[in-house]
Amino acid sequence: MPTKILLKDLHQPGIFSYDGYRKAGGYTSVEKALKSMSPDSVMEEVKTAGLRGRGGAGFPAGLKWSFLDRKSGKPRYLICNADESEPGTFKDRFLMEKIPHLLIEGIIVSSFALGANVAYIYVRGEFKKIIKILENTIEEARTNNLVGKNILGTGYSLEIYVQTGAGAYICGEETGLIESLEGKRGNPRLKPPFPAVVGLYGCPTVVNNVETLAAVPWIINNGGSAYAGIGIGRSTGTKLISACGHINKPGVYEIEMGLPVEEFIYSDEYCGGIRNEKKLKAVVAGGSSVPILPSHLILKTAKGEPRLMSYESLSDGGFVSGTMLGSGGFIVMDEDTCIVRNLWTFTRFYHHESCGQCSPCREGTGWMEKILHRIEHGHGKMHDIDLLVDISKKIEGTTICPLGDAAAWPVASAIRHFRDEFEWHVLEPKECLIRNYGMGKEAVVI
């Protein structure tokens, strides 16, 4: 049986409710941490575990915690980032819907380690059902003295509040999220200072993804070294992968880091292969922001080694022949997919979601969208292709937050690996329209 950590009790009866969760061993890490460990020793276990941020950046969580300013005398905050908006990613929604107490348990133990007495869960506004679920779950935990004053008689107090967003991808960026939580537009802040020093209300703050916090209870129960023993190299533990696109079995899968990509795509245990017995054309492995890879480079690295589901293996080859694990949003495209059309829809997304602070992103995403629209709809020129590359280079690294990079990488990589398809769109504009890639037969070209 493959190792499961987050979803190990998914099929336990009643796992959604407090009683069922408790019966399956839930909340033992709260007892253990609050009654027999110091905050620092909890943090040390997370450091030893090598747990890395599961929102996309992959920064070591324990290290992030250690940067928190503990001497300022100001209140400290933990914020759970549940603003899951990266196209292709739906793992946090799944986790919160199925095992909401796991997140609350993770938040309690993590807040204890950070010395935070207030934690906010920032949930994207569209998740109206999840918001209700979380509020009920917190109330159940409160009834059982796991949230509120003097938790389990240990003297430690914690309030957890659910904060609703209102439809802005940018609020998944931690400083954009903090601005939004302060009741403002989600414009990301210049760093430094980092939130660990100046965060929410100017106070030291840690922002962690849902999946990251949900891994903490297992680490505390079993020890950081046990967690570090799972996975491969610096990619420790397990990862939730949300798989979508042209596969037989879309859904959320928990994999042990190091699983071969080929096995993930073709095994019946996971994606179950490409639907309609088509061939694999390309994969966007970590949410729409990471570089797209053609089938030969996603299954094997440029060196010919099998590509594995881990931070290191997926990024092997850098941006020339590699990609990133990112958020775990695994988007699979079959041989009939139009790469140009797909890129146009992605770029439209970034244009729509740019907060507008930095001109390279605000203007550049719009230009890229327009040019891609032109190419896809049969009005492209050959020099448009180089123009796209040029714009993407001028956005990359020139913006306050990584949304600029996230918009640039898909464009640069699609042209790097599928340049002939862009050229073909320019030379034979009618071909693509006739084949109407990705759309049903009745589709009318806009």
Place this chain on the structure above:
Amino acid sequence: MVTNPPIIFSTDTSELVKKIITRYPEGRQKSALLPILHLAQAEFGGWLSVPVMDYVADILNLKPIEVYEVASFYSMYNLKPVGNYVLEVCRTGPCCLMGGEEILQYIEKKLGIKAGETTQDGKFTIKTVECLASCGTAPMMQVGDDYHENLTHQRVDELIEEFKNC
């Protein structure tokens, strides 16, 4: 002559507003702005008019511009009237791969309006939205609190029929 009802939260909502404000430290009531705008939109006809935004500004002791700039930034707030049922159809990459654009066109044709428009009877508005984290069950749309997933023409027909009869 039609007179507009006064803009004032119901007793229940007012209680909820007070409760929400206590979630933040003293003097940080501005943090309650996003949640309260959601309540206001739900209570005052599904959109945020200028008088409604001014009312919220008043409650939170903010300048009206602080509310306007937030309301116009976030895509979930409607700044003009919408129909009783807002069909929020996902048009981001993963849904498009599974025929999301075609579903959007089908809905537009069926209702005789384009995305961003409202039917004459005020029943339906079509709104395109970006990724709602439902990519494994694409194509999809959100209506109110509910996600409608794995959409087909038949499913769209059923849903619209259901809403019409509500």
